[in-house]
Amino acid sequence: MPIVDENAEDNPYLRDPPTDFEPVEELSPEEAREQVELLREAIREHDRRYYVENDPIIADRTYDALFSRLRELEDAFDLDHPDSPTRSVGGEPIEEFETVEHVAPMLSIEGSGDEADVREFDERVRREVGSVDYVCEPKFDGVSMEFVYEDGGLERAVTRGDGREGDDVTRNARTIGSVPQRLHGDYPDFLAVRGEVYMPKDAFQEYNRERIERGEDPFANPRNATAGTIRQLDPAVVAERPLEVFYFDVLEASDLEESHRAELERFPEWGLRVTDRVEVVDDVDGAIDYRERMLEARDDLDFEIDGVVIKVDDRDAREELGRTARHDRYAFAYKFPARAEVTPIVDVAVQIGRTGRVTPVALLEPVDVGGVTVSRASLHNPEEIAEKNVNVGDTVRVQRAGDVIPYVEEVVEKESEGHYELPDHCPVCDSPIERDGPMAFCTGGLACDAQLRRSIEYYASDDGLDLEGLGEKSVRQLVDAGLLESVADLYELEREDLAELEGWGEKSAENLLAEIDSAREPPLADFLSALGIPHVGPTTARELAREFGTFEAFREAAEDDPERLEGVDDVGETVAERIHEFFASEANAAAVDDVLEHVSPQESALASGGDELEGLTFVFTGSLEGVTRGEAQETVEAHGANATGSVSGNTDYLVVGDNPGRTKRDDAEENDVPIVDEDEFRDLLAERGIDLE
Template sequence: MDIQNTIQKLREELNQHNYNYYVLDKPIISDYEFDLKLKQLQELESQYPEYFDENSPTQRVGGTITKNFKTVPHEHRMYSLDNSYSKEELIDWEKRIQKVLGDVPLEYTCELKYDGASISITYENGKLKRAVTRGDGFQGDDVTNNIKTIKSIPLELKGNFPDKFDVRGEIILPFAGFEKMNQELIEIGETPYSNPRNTASGSLKLQDSAEVAKRPLDCLLYFLIGNNLPFKSQFEGLETARQWGFKAPKEAKLAHNLEEVFQYIDYWDTHRHNLPYETDGVVVKVNSFHYQDELGFTAKSPRWAIAYKFKSEQVSTKLNSISYQVGRTGSITPVANLEPVQLAGTIVKRASLHNADQIEKLDIRVGDTVFVEKGGEIIPKIIAVDLSKRPENTEPTKYITNCPECNTALVRSEGEANHYCPNFYGCPPQIIGRIQHFISRKAMDIEGLGGETVALLFNNGLVHNYADLYELKVDQILPLERMAQKSAENLVNGVANSKNIPFERVLFALGIRFVGETVAKKLAKHYKSIDALSQATLMDLILVDEIGERIAQSVLDFFENEENRNIIERLKQHGIQFEIIEKINPNATNILSGKTFVVSGVFEKFSRDDLKKAIEDNGGKVGSSISAKTDYLIAGDNMGPAKLEKANKLNISIISEDDFMNLINQTDAATD
């Protein structure tokens, strides 16, 4: 008997049966027969370990223990989606698209928005290589061993597929499986899980993959991304993915206009309750990949896709009290403390009241019966008061005048909705909040240090600002509650490792008001060092692309403060990266310095990304849209008519990819 051939045939047969059962929902053998074949394969693999394959069906049973999930970068960023809550907002979205593309016929792919945990899975040569959680969109946790236990995810693909590509999917827990898991917990006297989404998400980070294998998780594919994909549209991609072995929901539909999109939304708003898993809306995508490329992305979301959220579930409950929270910038947020109530699968005890104006507008009073809904199915909010149930003799809510933490008189600037505590350097929640922001994943990403530990360090007098973190010693940390030798060492090592974080993330970590992740990148790229940024004038800052007066003034205020300057000097002494480390490219020049290019269309010799990189490598700037500041439009095939019309109207030079290369080469030759 040819053992290797027998093993391979068993694997292929079991993979096909898995596909029949979990993807097609059409099994052709019984569970008992399947288990016998799987057992036979396990025994053969045990006897002949030289034929081990990490993608064998036997690996789906789990058993791998992962104590620390490795953080890895996404090769292709995972963006979030913009939300809409009305058909009018979808009409406005289409108008924005047509403003970029012109009056071209548009098709849309409509898909249900499943409520689970997003995953990115890389396939190489038809085999599952790696699975990574969304994380912050730029990087996530490697959960490959756990993902392999989900039987609707193919370990090996069928048919003709590219050498390498990523699939994006949603890990979900069907209602039937969720109810079965909860029933088993109730029977043994344990607390049941609160909702399918959180349970699915939490399952991905279980340390024992054998425990993950016991959970009836499913994966619904919604996107493929990579170079040289053999299809040109979203809908065609979903159909092709099914042929390769993926579970791409059949509910997806191609709509030829916005009216058909509305029909799809109306149908599923009624019929979604008949689905076997949770869905909270519809995702609408421009179908053509070419048009998707033309539209591009904002800082957070694709311009070519939008989520339509179904109307939120509402419940009524009693408002027991109002408390006030202090954020890291000193902003005061009033919070409604509610009589616990079930809402959209979770128990809600608190809801945001936003600000004093919102309380006054709704005339919210303690003791009222209020209507609560989840804004975007995530954050509970009070939307109205049931005045028919208002108790007699209630008094209008008086907003606090002093900080609930440090008793400093609150201030409210003209034109702003929120009250602020101005005690920036003495108010404990502000200090703790700034340090928590500093260590967060998108900022310094300090492993071994969480928000609760920051509060513990502050309350025990070990840190008063984020520079103090770099002077912590293991023996100082050990006496603290819940701190053992290993956890103290991990904390100190995590702080030390953060010295390698690049300047743009350090700048974001400093917590300058209004300087978010995107603004920090722009400022870091423009000024290249903290010293140059600290010396900039108001007008210098305003002249930086997309930096307005409010941001500019906030940056000036930050550097004018002596304590901030002292903290930065201390951080410098500890080796924090306060300047951009330029990646050396031997072919880089400054030939295109001061020139702005917009890239549009499909090209023969280069990808759009290659052209953009060539522009930046030679000192130029890539613009996302055509404006009076644009110097050149590099035009490929099938370019949107709106861009062409605008370029001609503004007398912008329109060049081909060959013209662009000649521009670089001629200018280069002139300098030789």
């Protein structure tokens, strides 16, 4: 094992380093520069010890103190450098990646899952170059990249791309801890190596758990998570995600070794991390045996592999074997069969829905189900978990029906004791989790961040206030940007803040604000549905609006007289109790009050009217003059028509006001739906004796 540099005694930050530093203002520029160089040298060595040798010699908090001191000095004395370890914390986002040519072609590997094809490869090799040794390595299932070092410093990191050129993702690669900014030891003046960027399986499961609990879609497998991360335009995002690298080949170097095994032995000396699962064998039978042993060990590894790679060791033999246009002829991938339907549960995450419903989700070793790789499966609810007696560690059979999330069908091998128990408190907001029959619910309401995003989405959806331009993607973007921390924040959005977001502009910002402004006086039924009260969808909301007429009357009954709610169509004892619990929550009540500072729900007109518009379906977009869009919707509904949020072949009229959304107009043209402006709409109503005012 390589030891700490022989000059360690000259660097006080290597062994038992002090962390009580003198104030920055007391240092001269020369003293600061000397301390910075010592800190950089020490941190690089600590990185090598941690990532390559897996043998750290200082505690994590000591490392953090050294790192913070280095960053402090670089900032105070303007001593930034491209090779500095502090570059690993990210930087400013970029607009796009530059495409660059590889130092040497990054070709694919010929492969098969049949033993006969492996033996045929061996016969061809021995026929052309004679008897050889093979280096056997895991076939990593990550993202292959080229790393170029010049004079020991990381010059660039490039994705494989088409094998000839790829994207320059150097700034992102610098944020990965196992990518050294500078090489160690006696390294070549020029070195281009091939490495595999990956997300460790345990880190992937934890990262997916966090995404699920934040209400975001999880990644399908570690490879997808890695590929999506390495091409982020913001290096700070990459720095937050748990990526690692294994290096496994030399593409080009100013000083080449005679064999592949010799290269791999030198990699750790240079600070390049390699797997300890490499073996050298002297014939194809040894390679086949290696593959079988790796297949058995597959589930115990903390990185995904989908086979093994068998490489000719001798470099001269490699050159003699040559390459085709697509792959090197000295290597062969002996692939594993795909996992199918049966897989172990690694962890269980708790997903919080819009209404607070708690859904346990099994995080799986990725498995092929119906031709699709899945890494999660629904466990539905606590009652079903108990019935199936399923827990973390059990091997289960996974089924998939259509495009819905896969589900755990049964336990195949029971490896745990008992069944999984839901936590007592919400993992997002720490509010108590309560059971309601077979279901469980977070009691945090709109104070729960997981429910917040979905609540905003629902508030703006077709079943809510129908705010065009506020879909799942845009709501997530606004929440992530810190512009939305409550539903009420929708009404305080500023055009300048919106226009600065990626993918937005002045026009789209103005359209959204106009859309929100048009919904400040919504029909009572729409407002009740938009609040996301459990079990209160559009139909029930309409019945409640018809019964109570005003929001004040409805809320008074909900808070003080829930039995009165039970007399309303579509509302029974259970629904009435859920409505009462919603308003009994201080957090929910406060959130509703905040919204009411911006919104004035209109008195319902549903109790009066006639059937003049019976059988017609209207869709509205844009803002109207004299009345709100919500009032117009309620008017047509009061006279027997339907008012929906999206255009379809069943729509009779699309009513277009000022600043309309483009989507509904396009849908109307595609479905041959008549498009009318406000004057034409008023004329249509007047013909039937209906006054819009």
